[in-house]
Amino acid sequence: MSSFTHLDSQGNPSMVDVGAKNITERIAIAESRVQLTDEILSIFSEGELKSKKGPVFQTAIIAGIQGAKQCSNLIPLCHPLPLTKVGIDIKIVGKDAVIQCVAKTKGQTGVEMEALTGASVAALTIYDMCKAFTHEMVIGPTYLLEKHGGKSDYERKTP
Amino acid sequence: MSSFTHLDSQGNPSMVDVGAKNITERIAIAESRVQLTDEILSIFSEGELKSKKGPVFQTAIIAGIQGAKQCSNLIPLCHPLPLTKVGIDIKIVGKDAVIQCVAKTKGQTGVEMEALTGASVAALTIYDMCKAFTHEMVIGPTYLLEKHGGKSDYERKTP
Amino acid sequence: MSSFTHLDSQGNPSMVDVGAKNITERIAIAESRVQLTDEILSIFSEGELKSKKGPVFQTAIIAGIQGAKQCSNLIPLCHPLPLTKVGIDIKIVGKDAVIQCVAKTKGQTGVEMEALTGASVAALTIYDMCKAFTHEMVIGPTYLLEKHGGKSDYERKTP
Amino acid sequence: MSSFTHLDSQGNPSMVDVGAKNITERIAIAESRVQLTDEILSIFSEGELKSKKGPVFQTAIIAGIQGAKQCSNLIPLCHPLPLTKVGIDIKIVGKDAVIQCVAKTKGQTGVEMEALTGASVAALTIYDMCKAFTHEMVIGPTYLLEKHGGKSDYERKTP
Amino acid sequence: MSSFTHLDSQGNPSMVDVGAKNITERIAIAESRVQLTDEILSIFSEGELKSKKGPVFQTAIIAGIQGAKQCSNLIPLCHPLPLTKVGIDIKIVGKDAVIQCVAKTKGQTGVEMEALTGASVAALTIYDMCKAFTHEMVIGPTYLLEKHGGKSDYERKTP
Amino acid sequence: MSSFTHLDSQGNPSMVDVGAKNITERIAIAESRVQLTDEILSIFSEGELKSKKGPVFQTAIIAGIQGAKQCSNLIPLCHPLPLTKVGIDIKIVGKDAVIQCVAKTKGQTGVEMEALTGASVAALTIYDMCKAFTHEMVIGPTYLLEKHGGKSDYERKTP
Numbered sequence: 001m002s003s004f005t006h007l008d009s010q011g012n013p014s015m016v017d018v019g020a021k022n023i024t025e026r027i028a029i030a031e032s033r034v035q036l037t038d039e040i041l042s043i044f045s046e047g048e049l050k051s052k053k054g055p056v057f058q059t060a061i062i063a064g065i066q067g068a069k070q071c072s073n074l075i076p077l078c079h080p081l082p083l084t085k086v087g088i089d090i091k092i093v094g095k096d097a098v099i100q101c102v103a104k105t106k107g108q109t110g111v112e113m114e115a116l117t118g119a120s121v122a123a124l125t126i127y128d129m130c131k132a133f134t135h136e137m138v139i140g141p142t143y144l145l146e147k148h149g150g151k152s153d154y155e156r157k158t159p
Numbered sequence: 160m161s162s163f164t165h166l167d168s169q170g171n172p173s174m175v176d177v178g179a180k181n182i183t184e185r186i187a188i189a190e191s192r193v194q195l196t197d198e199i200l201s202i203f204s205e206g207e208l209k210s211k212k213g214p215v216f217q218t219a220i221i222a223g224i225q226g227a228k229q230c231s232n233l234i235p236l237c238h239p240l241p242l243t244k245v246g247i248d249i250k251i252v253g254k255d256a257v258i259q260c261v262a263k264t265k266g267q268t269g270v271e272m273e274a275l276t277g278a279s280v281a282a283l284t285i286y287d288m289c290k291a292f293t294h295e296m297v298i299g300p301t302y303l304l305e306k307h308g309g310k311s312d313y314e315r316k317t318p
Numbered sequence: 319m320s321s322f323t324h325l326d327s328q329g330n331p332s333m334v335d336v337g338a339k340n341i342t343e344r345i346a347i348a349e350s351r352v353q354l355t356d357e358i359l360s361i362f363s364e365g366e367l368k369s370k371k372g373p374v375f376q377t378a379i380i381a382g383i384q385g386a387k388q389c390s391n392l393i394p395l396c397h398p399l400p401l402t403k404v405g406i407d408i409k410i411v412g413k414d415a416v417i418q419c420v421a422k423t424k425g426q427t428g429v430e431m432e433a434l435t436g437a438s439v440a441a442l443t444i445y446d447m448c449k450a451f452t453h454e455m456v457i458g459p460t461y462l463l464e465k466h467g468g469k470s471d472y473e474r475k476t477p
Numbered sequence: 478m479s480s481f482t483h484l485d486s487q488g489n490p491s492m493v494d495v496g497a498k499n500i501t502e503r504i505a506i507a508e509s510r511v512q513l514t515d516e517i518l519s520i521f522s523e524g525e526l527k528s529k530k531g532p533v534f535q536t537a538i539i540a541g542i543q544g545a546k547q548c549s550n551l552i553p554l555c556h557p558l559p560l561t562k563v564g565i566d567i568k569i570v571g572k573d574a575v576i577q578c579v580a581k582t583k584g585q586t587g588v589e590m591e592a593l594t595g596a597s598v599a600a601l602t603i604y605d606m607c608k609a610f611t612h613e614m615v616i617g618p619t620y621l622l623e624k625h626g627g628k629s630d631y632e633r634k635t636p
Numbered sequence: 637m638s639s640f641t642h643l644d645s646q647g648n649p650s651m652v653d654v655g656a657k658n659i660t661e662r663i664a665i666a667e668s669r670v671q672l673t674d675e676i677l678s679i680f681s682e683g684e685l686k687s688k689k690g691p692v693f694q695t696a697i698i699a700g701i702q703g704a705k706q707c708s709n710l711i712p713l714c715h716p717l718p719l720t721k722v723g724i725d726i727k728i729v730g731k732d733a734v735i736q737c738v739a740k741t742k743g744q745t746g747v748e749m750e751a752l753t754g755a756s757v758a759a760l761t762i763y764d765m766c767k768a769f770t771h772e773m774v775i776g777p778t779y780l781l782e783k784h785g786g787k788s789d790y791e792r793k794t795p
Numbered sequence: 796m797s798s799f800t801h802l803d804s805q806g807n808p809s810m811v812d813v814g815a816k817n818i819t820e821r822i823a824i825a826e827s828r829v830q831l832t833d834e835i836l837s838i839f840s841e842g843e844l845k846s847k848k849g850p851v852f853q854t855a856i857i858a859g860i861q862g863a864k865q866c867s868n869l870i871p872l873c874h875p876l877p878l879t880k881v882g883i884d885i886k887i888v889g890k891d892a893v894i895q896c897v898a899k900t901k902g903q904t905g906v907e908m909e910a911l912t913g914a915s916v917a918a919l920t921i922y923d924m925c926k927a928f929t930h931e932m933v934i935g936p937t938y939l940l941e942k943h944g945g946k947s948d949y950e951r952k953t954p
Contacts, residue, residue, distance in 0.1 A: 004202075004215070005291040008882075013218045013856050017880035019820060019899050025337060032299075043163075056163070058532055059172045061331050062394045062539050063235050069390060069398055070233065072864060074280050075287050076222050076857045080864055080877050082398050084426060085335035087326075104337050106426075108879060108901075112294070113287050120279050120298070121233050128234050128272050132164040135271070135306070135313045139279070140191075140299015147294070154294045167564075172538050176562035178502060178581050184655060214853055220649050221712045221857050228708060228716055231546060235539045239546055239559050241716050243744060244653035246644075263655050265744075267561060267583075322520075322533070323609040331536045343814060350617075361481075373694055374481070377490045379808050380698050380871045381553050387867060387875055388551065392598050393605050394540050400875050402903060403812035405803075422814050424903075430612070431605050438597050438616070439551050446552050446590050450482040453589070453624070453631045457597070458509075458617015465612070472612045485723075490697050494721035496661060496740050549705060553698045557705055557718050585720060585742075640838075640851070641927040649854045668935075679799075692799070695808045699871050710865065710916050711923050712858050748930070749923050756915050756934070757869050764870050764908050768800040771907070771942070771949045775915070776827075776935015783930070790930045 006077045015077045021108040026149035028103050030115035032123040032142035033096040037134050041095055057090045060099070060125040064088040067121025068103055071114040078113050081105045086114070088122050097126050100145070110150045116142065165236045174236045177267040185308035186263045189274035191282040191301035192255040196293050200254055216249045219258070219284040223247040226280025227262055230273040237272050240264045245273070247281050256285050259304070269309045275301065324395045333395045339426040344467035346421050348433035350441040350460035351414040355452050359413055375408045378417070378443040382406040385439025386421055389432040396431050399423045404432070406440050415444050418463070428468045434460060483554045492554045498585040503626035505580050507592035509600040509619035510573040514611050518572055534567045537576070537602040541565040544598025545580055548591040555590050558582045563591070565599050574603050577622070587627045593619065642713045651713045654744040662785035663740045666751035668759040668778035669732040673770050677731055693726045696735070696761040700724040703757025704739055707750040714749050717741045722750070724758050733762050736781070746786045752778065801872045810872045816903040821944035823898050825910035827918040827937035828891040832929050836890055852885045855894070855920040859883040862916025863898055866909040873908050876900045881909070883917050892921050895940070905945045911937060 008014040036044075044053050065086045072080040085104040090097055101118035103111040123139045130137060146155045167173040195203075203212050227245040231237040244263040249256055260277035262270040282298045289296060305314045326332040354362075362371050386404040390396040403422040408415055419436035421429040441457045448455060464473045485491040513521075521530050542563045549557040562581040567574055578595035580588040600616045607614060623632045644650040672680075680689050701722045708716040721740040726733055737754035739747040759775045766773060782791045803809040831839075839848050863881040867873040880899040885892055896913035898906040918934045925932060941950045 003291075004288065006218075006288045007214055011214050012884075013214055013853055013860070015860055015881050017882075017899065019879040019901060035300075054531060055166055055170050055172055055535055058331060058535050059165075059235055059539055062536055063233065065331070065333055066391070066394055066543075067233055070229070073861070074222065074226055074229065075284050076218055076861055077287060079879065080398075080875075082400060082425070082877060084337040084397065086333050087335075089330075104335065106337060107877070112290065113283065116283055116286065116298070120283060124272065124275055124279060125234050127275065128236060129163065129165045131271065132162075135303045135315075137302070138299070139275070139301040140297070141194075142298040142301075143296070144294045156294075171566075172535060172542070174542055174563050176564075176581065178561040178583060213849060217648060217850055217853050218857055221854055224649070224651055225709070225712055225861070232543070235543055238561065239557075239716075241559060241718060241743070243655040243715065245651050246653075248648075263653065265655060266559070321609075322606065324536075324606045325532055329532050331532055353618075372690060373484055373488050373490055376691055376694050376808055377483075377553055377698055380695055381551065383808070383810055384702070384868070384871055385551055388547070392540065392544055392547065393602050394536055395605060398875075400877060400902070402814040402874065404810050405812075407807075422812065424814060430608065431601065434601055434604065434616070438601060442590065442593055442597060443552050445593065446554060447481065447483045449589065450480075453621045453633075455620070456617070457593070457619040458615070459512075460616040460619075461614070462612045474612075489725075490694055490701070492701055492722050494723075494740065496720040496742060550702070553702055556720065557716075559718060584718070639927075640924065642854075642924045643850055647850050649850055671936075691802055691806050691808055695801075695871055699869065703869055706865070706869065710858065710862055711920050712854055713923060748926065749919065752919055752922065752934070756919060760908065760911055760915060761870050763911065764872060765799065765801045767907065768798075771939045771951075773938070774935070775911070775937040776933070777830075778934040778937075779932070780930045792930075 013077060018079060018108040023106060023108055024149045026105050026107060026110050028110060028112040028115040028147040029145040030101050030119045031145050032119035032140060033098045034123050034126045035096050035138040037136050040130050040133050056129045059129060060090060060122040061088040063125040064101055064118040064122030068114045068118030071117040074117060075113050079109050081107050083114060086118055088118060099123055110147055112144055112147050172236060177238060180267040182265060182267055183308045184265050185269050187269060187271045187274040187306040188259060188261045188304040189278045190259050190304050191278035191299060192257045193282050193285045194255050194297040196295050199289050199292050215285060215288045218288060219249060219281040220247040222284040223260055223277040223281030227273045227277030230276040233276060234272050238268050240266050242273060245277055247277060258282055269306055271303055271306050331395060336397060336426040341424060341426055342467045344423050344425060344428050346428060346430040346433040346465040347463040348419050348437045349463050350437035351416045352441050352444045353414050353456040355454050358448050358451050374447045377447060378408060378440040379406040381443040382419055382436040382440030386419060386432045386436030389435040392435060393431050397427050399425050401432060404436055406436060417441055428465055430462055430465050490554060495556060495585040500583060500585055501626045503582050503584060503587050505587060505589045505592040505624040506622040507578050507596040508622050509596035509617060510575045511600050511603045512573050512615040514613050517607050517610050533606045536606060537567060537599040538565040540602040541578055541595040541599030545591045545595030548594040551594060552590050556586050558584050560591060563595055565595060576600055587624055589621055589624050593621060649713060654715060657744040659742060659744055660785045661742050662746050664746060664748040664751040664783040665736060665738045665781040666755040667736050667781050668755035668776060669734045670759050670762045671732050671774040673772050676766050676769050692762060692765045695765060696726060696758040697724040699761040700737055700754040700758030704737060704750045704754030707753040710753060711749050715745050717743050719750060722754055724754060735759055746783055748780055748783050808872060813874060813903040818901060818903055819944045821900050821902060821905050823905060823907040823910040823942040824940040825896050825914045826940050827914035828893045829918050829921045830891050830933040832931050835925050835928050851921060851924045854924060855885060855917040856883040858920040859896055859913040859917030863909045863913030866912040869912060870908050874904050876902050878909060881913055883913060894918055905942055907939055907942050
């Protein structure tokens with residue numbers, strides 16, 4: 001592929017015409033993370049914290065699901081898609097809250113941006129809920145883990 | 160500060176009551192980036208590319224501005240705010256497209272999440288517009304650079 | 319059915335994966351009502367009132383239709399659906415404005431929540447348009463009357 | 478008050494001009510409820526259930542807060558308002574999940590509809606999360622409990 | 637004024653910073669129209685028609701009010717504003733449905749785009765409701781009639 | 796066709812039930828324009844101007860695409876549709892910025908309103924970006940150029 005599919009011949013923004021593409025089951029999984037601080041982590045691991053992690057992560061899960069559904073309103077050249085599934089999973093790994101977002105549809109174009117948007121909005125929500133402790137948190141790296149069902153599959157190699 | 164401001168005493172999600180806070184000029188600046196690949200960078204630096212960077216970045220700028228305005232619809236416990244300014248600046252630094260988003264309001268609560276959301280949506284849009292070339296791009300790190308006008312100012316120390 | 323379909327095995331909110339369900343014609347009808355006061359009813363039955371009922375109910379009909387289309391943005395675990403029909407009917411029955419909302423789609427999941435949301439938003443709109451007279455109005459009961467086209471049909475028994 | 482404030486002299490829908498009203502602190506509290514069935518209640522009171530009530534109610538709390546923020550997009554003649562607080566509280570009382578929604582602003586018009594919308598969307602969300610068990614649930618009655626800060630205060634008398 | 641306020645020095649889209657502007661009462665009135673065909677006009681003037689004009693125009697009024705409230709989500713560089721009034725008036729003048737939209741706010745920037753957007757969405761809605769008869773309708777001209785309250789007032793000269 | 800498809804037998808607003816219509820490829824093209832002033836045109840044709848036309852038109856293109864996707868949220872009786880393509884093209888013709896918007900879907904109802912909405916929002920955006928120079932601009936005429944794929948095709952005759 002040697003040109004920008006989202007720009008027309010004059011260099012103007014252009015939505016891809018997906019009308020001729022096959023209707024297939026499409027899935028994409030994206031990952032983001034919030035690099036927490038020791039202060040926040042200690043709260044999450046103490047007794048008091050354990051009880052807090054539930055609602056913080058659940059709020060982020062819901063925000064991420066809603067965010068994935070807003071993808072085509074946020075990313076200008078994305079197509080509106082009837083998503084059949086959005087799932088968000090959040091785990092503490094080391095010092096990070098690691099978010100995985102899976103998006104699925106049965107349609108004519110892929111759902112990578114929906115998965116990436118869902119993961120990003122979940123990360124922003126965790127940040128929002130912990131920001132009273134510190135602003136030293138960092139969001140990312142955020143990337144696509146895999147996608148299937150389109151013209152070409154993709155699986156991220158282990159870093 | 161020793162507890163989650165976004166959880167009530169029973170651990171349920173809770174929006175902060177900002178009704179008693181002062182109305183002040185508030186500003187926040189956030190940074191995100193998209194780590195591009197050599198393939199994409201070479202397209203951006205060639206003649207053909209130079210003409211493409213404009214519309215790619217301008218689309219991302221507009222998406223970021225619109226995204227910042229959607230912040231309180233995306234992040235569940237954010238307050239709706241009449242933003243007086245959202246600005247997005249994008250530069251190629253090394254191999255990265257570096258995005259800075261400034262948000263301003265005259266209100267009772269800060270605009271950190273608006274700045275972070277604007278920067279994140281701009282980054283997602285650059286990813287979307289370049290993804291026909293490769294899915295090896297990585298978004299982030301994304302963080303707050305500075306904020307002013309609230310109870311406490313913040314400036315990120317150089318890494 | 320013995321578990322929450324909207325919670326995963328760890329108790330976190332989870333959207334049902336409807337990708338494997340059949341695409342069928344689906345219909346749902348929900349009912350809500352606004353219990354009006356004698357003051358409002360008298361206005362609606364007088365000459366002056368008759369001419370007012372039209373625009374009050376028409377505003378509620380439009381709001382209800384628009385509300386049903388917003389269902390998946392309002393109810394976190396609902397799927398976005400291409401609705402083929404939303405209809406709202408409002409009648410005065412006794413002292414109540416009785417609202418029926420029908421929703422239809424050709425898809426992989428039902429439209430109960432769309433019908434309930436449409437009826438609820440129409441009821442809220444009637445309340446809004448009459449609230450200058452009194453706040454003694456009561457909305458509800460709101461319930462599903464029937465649904466068809468999915469794995470199991472439902473018809474409400476007369477109370 | 479003897480006429481519809483939301484209709485003009487020709488009977489057409491009309492938004493009230495609040496430009497000349499005082500800017501005051503305004504608060505409104507609304508209540509809704511979901512009448513649950515014995516089956517759902519037994520699940521909520523068993524061990525398995527106890528762990529489920531958290532995420533069901535937390536999802537409803539977040540949906541209700543987001544719904545209140547969408548009020549002026551849902552109810553045609555409502556004004557967009559910079560809400561300073563939305564709070565949702567949900568309790569099991571008898572066989573009902575009882576929802577209270579408080580909304581606050583510092584502005585030129587009241588927040589009754591925001592509170593009623595927040596409570597209604599939270600109720601719809603509880604319905605959605607429990608509907609795999611039964612469709613015999615009933616939403617309502619939904620009403621305003623109190624409002625303060627405008628031209629006239631209101632407090633609902635005990636039924 | 638000699639440069640584009642919505643482009644920065646590098647030619648990128650840029651929202652104006654209105655933080656330093658005075659908070660004043662601002663009003664704008666815009667006009668649009670739908671040029672109807674004889675067929676539609678005859679329906680509107682017959683007995684059958686008279687009863688139809690009400691709901692067609694009322695639907696357009698509500699859509700226009702809601703559209704004006706969506707202005708900052710539709711027009712990328714517009715600021716979100718707490719509108720204190722949106723009013724839509726529609727009259728048959730000659731062969732045209734003439735729409736006037738007034739928008740008001742108390743804020744730091746004008747409401748011309750809100751008025752123009754409200755008038756345009758009302759016009760599109762009339763078109764939608766009459767398009768089963770013919771697609772020969774034409775929308776426009778659409779223009780600003782007047783605005784007051786900002787740095788400079790404007791009143792359109794009679795054509 | 797001899798009656799309003801968007802009104803029911805009682806004259807209330809009513810969404811057409813498209814559930815029984817065929818799923819076909821549908822396309823519609825609409826045109827709008829902004830009548831610019833000599834002052835703005837001179838800026839666009841000078842050297843300084845040439846560099847400005849890009850970002851002004853690109854912002855309008857993106858706004859128009861996003862606007863077309865919002866059609867069913869703006870026009871009350873429109874169906875939500877999974878658009879497969881929205882394209883916006885803008886040219887200076889004489890003293891006008893002429894906008895063409897093409898919309899496509901594979902569905903049960905046409906996309907005329909999506910095309911007209913996209914063209915209108917793009918026109919409003921050009922107006923917004925040039926309004927610091929003058930408010931003497933006029934938007935329109937806006938009309939449908941052609942549509943195909945439904946029960947009846949349409950092509951506008953040359954004026």
